[in-house]
Amino acid sequence: MIQPATSDLITVTIDGREVSVPKGTNMIEAARRVGVDVPHYCYHSKLSVVGNCRMCLVETGMPAVDPATKAPVIDPATGKQRVNWGPRPAIACATNAMPGLHVRTTSPLVKDCREGVMEFLLVNHPLDCPICDQAGECKLQEQSAGYGRGYSRYIEQKNVKPKRTLLGPRVMLDDERCILCSRCIRFCKEIAKDDVLGFTDRGSYTTLTCYPGRRLEGNYSLNTVDICPVGALTSTDFRFKMRVWFLKQTPSIDAESSAGANTLLWSREGVVYRITPRQNDAVNDTWMADSGRALYKAIRGDGRLDCARVNGAESALDLAVKAAAELLLRGGAAVVGSGRSSVEEQFLTRKLAVALKAKAWLVSRVGEGDRILVSADRNPNVRGALVTGLVDALPSGRLDALGALIDSGSVTSVVSMGEDLAAAGLSAAQLARVSVIYLGTHANATSAAAKVVISTLTVFEKHGTFINQQFRIQRFARAVPGPAGATDDLVALSRLLGAVGRPIATADVGALWTAIASEVPALAMMSYGNIPDTGLQVDGTPWAGLPFAEGPGLHYSPAAPAGKEASRG
Amino acid sequence: MAVIQVQRKTLTLVERAYLPQIFGGMLTTIKHFLRPAETMEYPEERPAIPPGYRGVPTLVMDPHGREKCVSCQLCEFVCPPKAIRIVPGSVAAGAGVDHVEKAPQAFDIDMLRCIYCGLCEEVCPEEAIVLQTQYSTSGYSRAELVNHKDRLYELGGTLPDKHFKWDVKKAAEERAGGRH
Numbered sequence: 227m228i229q230p231a232t233s234d235l236i237t238v239t240i241d242g243r244e245v246s247v248p249k250g251t252n253m254i255e256a257a258r259r260v261g262v263d264v265p266h267y268c269y270h271s272k273l274s275v276v277g278n279c280r281m282c283l284v285e286t287g288m289p290a291v292d293p294a295t296k297a298p299v300i301d302p303a304t305g306k307q308r309v310n311w312g313p314r315p316a317i318a319c320a321t322n323a324m325p326g327l328h329v330r331t332t333s334p335l336v337k338d339c340r341e342g343v344m345e346f347l348l349v350n351h352p353l354d355c356p357i358c359d360q361a362g363e364c365k366l367q368e369q370s371a372g373y374g375r376g377y378s379r380y381i382e383q384k385n386v387k388p389k390r391t392l393l394g395p396r397v398m399l400d401d402e403r404c405i406l407c408s409r410c411i412r413f414c415k416e417i418a419k420d421d422v423l424g425f426t427d428r429g430s431y432t433t434l435t436c437y438p439g440r441r442l443e444g445n446y447s448l449n450t451v452d453i454c455p456v457g458a459l460t461s462t463d464f465r466f467k468m469r470v471w472f473l474k475q476t477p478s479i480d481a482e483s484s485a486g487a488n489t490l491l492w493s494r495e496g497v498v499y500r501i502t503p504r505q506n507d508a509v510n511d512t513w514m515a516d517s518g519r520a521l522y523k524a525i526r527g528d529g530r531l532d533c534a535r536v537n538g539a540e541s542a543l544d545l546a547v548k549a550a551a552e553l554l555l556r557g558g559a560a561v562v563g564s565g566r567s568s569v570e571e572q573f574l575t576r577k578l579a580v581a582l583k584a585k586a587w588l589v590s591r592v593g594e595g596d597r598i599l600v601s602a603d604r605n606p607n608v609r610g611a612l613v614t615g616l617v618d619a620l621p622s623g624r625l626d627a628l629g630a631l632i633d634s635g636s637v638t639s640v641v642s643m644g645e646d647l648a649a650a651g652l653s654a655a656q657l658a659r660v661s662v663i664y665l666g667t668h669a670n671a672t673s674a675a676a677k678v679v680i681s682t683l684t685v686f687e688k689h690g691t692f693i694n695q696q697f698r699i700q701r702f703a704r705a706v707p708g709p710a711g712a713t714d715d716l717v718a719l720s721r722l723l724g725a726v727g728r729p730i731a732t733a734d735v736g737a738l739w740t741a742i743a744s745e746v747p748a749l750a751m752m753s754y755g756n757i758p759d760t761g762l763q764v765d766g767t768p769w770a771g772l773p774f775a776e777g778p779g780l781h782y783s784p785a786a787p788a789g790k791e792a793s794r795g
Numbered sequence: 796m797a798v799i800q801v802q803r804k805t806l807t808l809v810e811r812a813y814l815p816q817i818f819g820g821m822l823t824t825i826k827h828f829l830r831p832a833e834t835m836e837y838p839e840e841r842p843a844i845p846p847g848y849r850g851v852p853t854l855v856m857d858p859h860g861r862e863k864c865v866s867c868q869l870c871e872f873v874c875p876p877k878a879i880r881i882v883p884g885s886v887a888a889g890a891g892v893d894h895v896e897k898a899p900q901a902f903d904i905d906m907l908r909c910i911y912c913g914l915c916e917e918v919c920p921e922e923a924i925v926l927q928t929q930y931s932t933s934g935y936s937r938a939e940l941v942n943h944k945d946r947l948y949e950l951g952g953t954l955p956d957k958h959f960k961w962d963v964k965k966a967a968e969e970r971a972g973g974r975h
Contacts, residue, residue, distance in 0.1 A: 356867035356920045357897040386964075386971040389896065390888065466885045466897050469868045 253318035268407035269319035287311035360457030394442035404458035410450035476705035486694025491705035529669035531681035533711035551725030558638035565605025568690025588621035624651035697766030853951030863923035866899035870915035878908035
């Protein structure tokens, strides 16, 4: 990224290499810019600095000047200005950039410091690595390889502490492993705004606990597990399930709300084991809600549709598509798109609606926003439907207008893109009057009433993009294959388009983007490949006047006329 | 091509009598009769297994009859032919050995895949998987040749333990009393 020219840049020298950093940058971040890793435990880039682990000690110095004349003192050996190194090391996390500051991160003194800190941290640390869930992504394990002593000089009894304390419904504490970095405490206080954690007792008896009568049960509790540099805080859901080195990481997007937190799916051999946040400083920093981490359970959840059905009987996809096309071509069709579909699917849904000369509907899902990363709009991609032109106004939560059309007889067949029409306000009698074609992942009242059911993929099993509340288009990728009888939504839609006489060239997400870029003005000049992992901003000004449901959240403030006040929790 | 005529050698009287050759052959046979046998009557008779022999991998228990494996899955990770599959699980609180915390729910070694390299034994931090002396594996189906957890413990039995790591841990816990 090109840095904008500012006068606030300060040049510091790290291990002999000069780097210009903005004012206020600390030495860990400055060193990161020149590719130097300063080991640390308590420092976290999104939390306040406390400096209690002492692992990031570095040597600092300032250029020497003559005290009387203020003229630079030149070292005759090198011909450069001499550096006066400080007598003691300083912690890099709390040392901010000063003009001319010199830092040494590899000197013998620094190595001695790190070895000393490691020895103290490991004095009471149990040898749990074989059973510890953090093994493989543990900072203490990593640094002990570089700065550990390899044997113990400690001859006293090791401290014994409780091994399994439940701090909340999703977080378990192993006290022996805790290195008292206080990241979790600061997270609860500063980010989750739910100050429940604290230390009690003194010295090596110090223990992490909840305040009396409180539990760590907020919707952001699992972030403490993510930021724990050791295995002290573990997720009860992932605990002892799989070692992390077996898991493949796939970048994805949290589909629980329009906040669009960036996530990583951790899977092995077609099974997703956990979801963790992925850093995106424009959207979710390094956080995500607990509710979004449980979504993977739907992949193997009850009621997963695993084959195409026509009139309730199992059928091949070709026959199901043919039957659907026959029902749709009788006229009087309506298309219910979904704010949970990807941009590509909404693009094809719009094409289907145009081909059938049908009106496209959308169902909104509005809950209460938490002002952080769960926004009021529980559909991840309503803005995608606006951008692709599937709908031109914000949807309502109920399909009463569609119900009226069904009652009047002008709509005789409905395509639902995974939306439960019964839950959206259509009565059983109305569903019985029309021929429903349901493309979805899980069984519900609509799939039970549908004439044709085509089973499709969840967000974890396909590629695509969502446009979040900031009008930021973000990609998600396939982590695991879908069940045997399920069809990719894009394939199902393109087959339907072919069957109703408007074939499209491809159902491949990458190739489809050629058509999207040429037909959707807001997405012109984009392709699936050139959307970065952290997303791309789409110009949302044409829709700026719409009363969106979202209230303020992390990195998001709604435009002047805020939507529902309900979201201001 | 020229044809070379070869004259057959005429045999002497002794050679024509055959007797020296017959007796010479019988002498060799008798010599072998009297020498100690080179082969053994397998399977009735079994060879002595040298120390360090790498036989079928097994799971062993400590002298208290507790399972040593903590399902760290390092053997599964290191296994070159991917013969080992483990489903880890936690030890329920209050099970008496709950300070162990973790134990395998399922532990399968596919003996059709195993190459007897011994890396699993080498990598095991708990000395729970040991290649012992059994060398003969046979079965009528593929499924039969996958050793499940109970079979692995049956094959492995109990081995002496120098460390008693969990006992040490429990003793420390009790010494500390309520005060951690």
